[in-house]
Amino acid sequence: MLWLCLHFSSLSIELREPRDQFPTAVVDRQNSRRHVIACNKAARQAGIHPHMDASTALTLMPSLKLVDRSRSQERKALQALASWSEQFSSFVTLDAQRWLLWIEIGASLHYFGGLTALMEKITRGLGELDYSFATGIAPTVEAAALLTQHADAAPVYDQQAIKLAISALPVCLLAISPTAVDAFRDVGWQYIGEVLNAPRDQLARRFGPELTRYLQRLLGELADPREPYRTPSTYRRHLELSFAIDTTEPLLFPLKRMLGELQGYLRARDTALQALQLTLVHEKQADTVLQLGTTQPQRDAQSLWLLLREMLEQTELPEAILELILTVNQFVAPNNTQLDFFDDKSKHEQSWSNLLDKLRARLGTNAVKHMGLQDTHLPEKAWCVINHEATDKPAIAHNSPQRPLWLMQPRLLHTLPALLGKPERIECNWWSGDDVQRDYYIAETPEGSRWWLYRDVQSAQWYLHGLWG
Amino acid sequence: MQRADVIANLLRTTPDVWSGRDVAATHSRDTGFAALNALLPGHGWPLSSLIELIPLMEGIGELQLLLPALRPLCREGRDIVFIRPPHLPYPPALATAGLPLNRIIWIDAQTDEAARWSAEQILREGMAGAVLLWSDTTKDIALRRLQLAAREGKSLLFLYRSASLLQASSPATVRISLRPQAGSLHVEVIKSRGGKSASAQLQLYRVA
Numbered sequence: 119m120l121w122l123c124l125h126f127s128s129l130s131i132e133l134r135e136p137r138d139q140f141p142t143a144v145v146d147r148q149n150s151r152r153h154v155i156a157c158n159k160a161a162r163q164a165g166i167h168p169h170m171d172a173s174t175a176l177t178l179m180p181s182l183k184l185v186d187r188s189r190s191q192e193r194k195a196l197q198a199l200a201s202w203s204e205q206f207s208s209f210v211t212l213d214a215q216r217w218l219l220w221i222e223i224g225a226s227l228h229y230f231g232g233l234t235a236l237m238e239k240i241t242r243g244l245g246e247l248d249y250s251f252a253t254g255i256a257p258t259v260e261a262a263a264l265l266t267q268h269a270d271a272a273p274v275y276d277q278q279a280i281k282l283a284i285s286a287l288p289v290c291l292l293a294i295s296p297t298a299v300d301a302f303r304d305v306g307w308q309y310i311g312e313v314l315n316a317p318r319d320q321l322a323r324r325f326g327p328e329l330t331r332y333l334q335r336l337l338g339e340l341a342d343p344r345e346p347y348r349t350p351s352t353y354r355r356h357l358e359l360s361f362a363i364d365t366t367e368p369l370l371f372p373l374k375r376m377l378g379e380l381q382g383y384l385r386a387r388d389t390a391l392q393a394l395q396l397t398l399v400h401e402k403q404a405d406t407v408l409q410l411g412t413t414q415p416q417r418d419a420q421s422l423w424l425l426l427r428e429m430l431e432q433t434e435l436p437e438a439i440l441e442l443i444l445t446v447n448q449f450v451a452p453n454n455t456q457l458d459f460f461d462d463k464s465k466h467e468q469s470w471s472n473l474l475d476k477l478r479a480r481l482g483t484n485a486v487k488h489m490g491l492q493d494t495h496l497p498e499k500a501w502c503v504i505n506h507e508a509t510d511k512p513a514i515a516h517n518s519p520q521r522p523l524w525l526m527q528p529r530l531l532h533t534l535p536a537l538l539g540k541p542e543r544i545e546c547n548w549w550s551g552d553d554v555q556r557d558y559y560i561a562e563t564p565e566g567s568r569w570w571l572y573r574d575v576q577s578a579q580w581y582l583h584g585l586w587g
Numbered sequence: 588m589q590r591a592d593v594i595a596n597l598l599r600t601t602p603d604v605w606s607g608r609d610v611a612a613t614h615s616r617d618t619g620f621a622a623l624n625a626l627l628p629g630h631g632w633p634l635s636s637l638i639e640l641i642p643l644m645e646g647i648g649e650l651q652l653l654l655p656a657l658r659p660l661c662r663e664g665r666d667i668v669f670i671r672p673p674h675l676p677y678p679p680a681l682a683t684a685g686l687p688l689n690r691i692i693w694i695d696a697q698t699d700e701a702a703r704w705s706a707e708q709i710l711r712e713g714m715a716g717a718v719l720l721w722s723d724t725t726k727d728i729a730l731r732r733l734q735l736a737a738r739e740g741k742s743l744l745f746l747y748r749s750a751s752l753l754q755a756s757s758p759a760t761v762r763i764s765l766r767p768q769a770g771s772l773h774v775e776v777i778k779s780r781g782g783k784s785a786s787a788q789l790q791l792y793r794v795a
Contacts, residue, residue: 470666473712477694477705487693489678501678518683523650524674566767567646584677585646 120224120275122240123254123262124203126196126217127168130187131156132249133195134360135372142183145172155187185360192217194356201349202247202382206230206240211259211344216293218263220344223255233273246419247378256280259344260293260336267291277338284336285311294332298325353383353446362401362438366430369398369442374423376444381419390415390452396426398433399441406435411483413471415450421472428479495546496554497525497583520560522570522584531580535561535569544572560586616743619655620789623774627761628781632656632743636760637734641777643750643766645673648791650719652765652772653745654684657717660743661690665716668709670694671702672721690716699724706733706744713740721747731758753777 126132130144143157143166152172164179175182193214200219203210209222223236230236237253244251254265255273261280264287265271274283287310289302301324307313313321314333322330334340355376363369373396384390392415398406408429416422478486490504519542541557555575562568570584615631617624624630632638642649657667667690669676678688692715696702699722706720710733724730730746737744746759753764762778768788775786 469712470714473708473714474692477708481694481696481701481705485695485697487695489681489688489691489693491678491682491688497677497679501675518679521677521680521683522646523677523680523684524646524672525677525680526674563646565644567644568648569646585674586648587646587650587674 119222120227120255120257121259121262122221122223122237123256123259123266124199124219124221124240124244125252125254125263125266126199126219126249127252128156128250129192129195129217131158133191134185135357135375136360136363136368137371138183138360140183141166141179141181142185143172143175144187145184146187152184188358189214191358197347197349198355198376198379199247199249200347201353201386202243202379203240204347204349204386205382206236206386208346210347212347213263216263218266220259220262243378243382247375256283258336258338259342260332261338263293264291264336280337281311281314285309285314289313292332292336294329298329301325349383353380353444355379355444357442357444359440359442362440364435364438366433366435366439369430369439370423370427372442373426373444374419376442377419377422377426380422380444380446381417384417384449384452387449388452389449390417391446391448392416392450393446393448394422395443395445395447396429397443397445398435398439399443400435400437401440403436406433406439408433410479412475414468414475415452417452421475425475425479428476432480432482495544497521497544497558498528522568523587524585526582526584528572528581528583531571531582534571534580535563537561541573558583614741616656616660620787622787623789626774626776626779626785626787628779632745633760634741634743635738637730637737637744637746637758639746639748639757639759639762641748641750641753641762641764643753643764647765647767648772649747649765650676651684651791652774652789653717653719654686656743658685660716661686663716664690665714666690666692668692668694668706668715668718670706670709670718670720671696671699672719703729703733707736710736710740710742710744713742715740715742717743717745719745719747723749723752725752725755727756727758734758734760 131142138158141158141161141164143154143161145152146155154166154168154170154172154175156168157166161179161182164182166175166179166182172184176184196212196214196217196219200210200212203219203221207221207223207226210220212219227233227236230239252266252269254262254271256262256265257274257277258280261274261284264284265274268287268291271283274280289307289310290299292299292310302313314337318330321333331340335342357372357376359372393409393411396408396410398408400406408426410422410425410429412425474486487503490502492500492502494500537559539560541559544556544558545554547554553576556572557575558570558572560568561571568586569582570586571580571582573580614634615627615629616634617631618627627633640649661667667686669691671694676691676693681691682688694702694705696705702720703722703724706718709715709718733744733746757778759778760780761776764775764777766773772789772791773786774789776784778784
């Protein structure tokens with residue numbers, strides 16, 4: 119096993135969407151003391167930093183906005199990151215308390231072309247999701263976690279090398295209670311190496327068996343089984359906005375991240391989608407639900423984002439938005455020509471269907487129509503709208519009677535233009551009781567416009583039904 | 588190749604170069620009517636340009652006029668897009684006219700603005716064979732945007748306008764008015780960049 123550990127030390131502030139424009143810090147409560155656990159750049163520039171007392175921070179910067187930590191949001195954000203990470207490994211596990219995510223990379227290193235290439239992919243992907251993170255690579259879960267605390271730690275591939283790699287690090291980096299760290303200091307131990315060199319039975323006696331078991335797991339002397347994170351089979355990402363927003367434009371930023379996470383999830387499963395649902399949750403009004411459908415299987419975050427942007431621009435909000443929920447209930451096999459190897463024809467078809475999806479997103483699903491023929495004599499029923507491009511053979515009606523290029527809703531005529539030629543009798547539906555009997559004529563107005571009109575045999579009234587355009 | 592041929596060839600293949608009527612160099616498609624070809628720069632419907640068609644009334648063969656140019660596009664596998672037509676482009680008639688329905692897309696936009704936006708998107712993508720757009724916008728900027736979008740792709744763009752806009756100014760490459768005359772279609776080129784104003788009588792396939 120080789121673990122890549124990712125530590126998202128600023129997760130609690132970076133998960134906040136929309137991003138805080140003004141100096142903001144997330145605080146946690148321990149006993150009666152409130153302290154900063156993360157802050158944004160604007161606050162950092164004013165000298166605010168993690169571990170600082172909330173009251174000290176406020177003295178330093180009275181305008182600082184303090185927000186309480188949300189553990190449930192942190193867990194959701196980390197779970198979404200875990201789903202995203204599954205594209206790199208079949209074994210991903212997390213610790214939401216410590217903002218840690220582990221990816222087993224030993225099995226997939228070769229597939230991704232070595233550690234450097236894999237790390238580039240992961241770094242670029244997390245950059246797109248807009249999270250900052252530190253990495254550690256080691257054969258045990260806890261050693262990898264420990265190495266994230268050390269800026270320039272080199273990857274440790276070999277279990278035997280763990281001890282050497284961590285010996286010179288300060289004891290405060292160990293994942294143990296603050297009281298244990300204080301106790302080490304009392305003994306005069308500053309570096310991890312000093313703790314590791316002490317006889318284990320003495321350590322167990324003085325600091326409890328929990329500590330020695332931790333050290334054994336750290337060094338790989340004791341197995342450290344973890345529960346792999348499993349994304350549920352339907353995808354659901356729930357985001358509470360950091361403040362209510364009343365226009366759709368600011369949603370584009372959180373959506374970018376949400377769709378990026380989804381893309382990782384889809385890639386991990388080698389699957390794609392043709393429909394997704396975005397729910398905008400309001401305070402009192404009913405949710406605004408956007409249904410996005412695509413013509414081709416899709417898993418590209420950028421394309422989905424562009425489509426949702428078109429839809430959002432057309433969306434009227436009844437009230438400000440508090441939460442976003444992205445759900446995908448059904449997955450389809452990806453269209454591989456679309457994803458990787460293009461030939462010109464499929465590229466053409468792909469960009470066409472992307473374009474039509476974009477038009478549908480903006481104009482409404484039913485605004486882009488393909489048409490087909492229906493086998494009936496009744497002119498207004500002789501055609502139909504078909505939802506997707508007909509891929510079968512082109513429908514060409516042979517030997518069919520002359521029909522005008524424009525068809526209209528029948529319009530009652532009070533005066534008749536000059537009729538040309540003989541009528542065409544159309545009779546149908548006599549078997550269903552909904553009897554239609556019409557005599558169709560071609561006619562020409564004095565101005566020279568040619569009409570297609572009929573006389574309803576029963577009522578003897580005349581209707582304009584089409585134009586010879 | 589002789590240098591003169593090279594230059595002539597270059598002129599012919601560069602859409603933005605206009606070198607007088609007879610050498611008019613543009614990419615164009617055969618209209619299917621010799622009399623109409625003779626009136627147009629490049630001897631056909633110019634590609635990547637705004638072509639304005641102004642029928643003085645409906646039902647005079649305003650769509651039939653385009654059929655000979657649209658059929659070969661369909662055969663080449665390129666799509667014909669109707670955007671915000673005033674009536675239903677009737678599928679049985681389209682099919683009989685030789686336009687396979689799987690090549691036809693009907694964009695049922697609710698507003699003039701949405702129609703123009705769709706046209707721009709499709710033109711930029713450059714894959715449609717022809718875009719037939721019905722819009723009565725009088726905004727000069729809107730028409731120029733359409734023309735720019737047309738230039739980016741290699742489609743035919745036909746903009747159908749109401750007769751009331753006959754006198755309106757327009758940046759179109761070609762403007763044509765259509766009226767019926769004694770059982771045929773009278774086509775008048777009101778404006779033609781690289782050509783000159785002239786008219787012709789076209790015998791369309793008329794019913795009855």
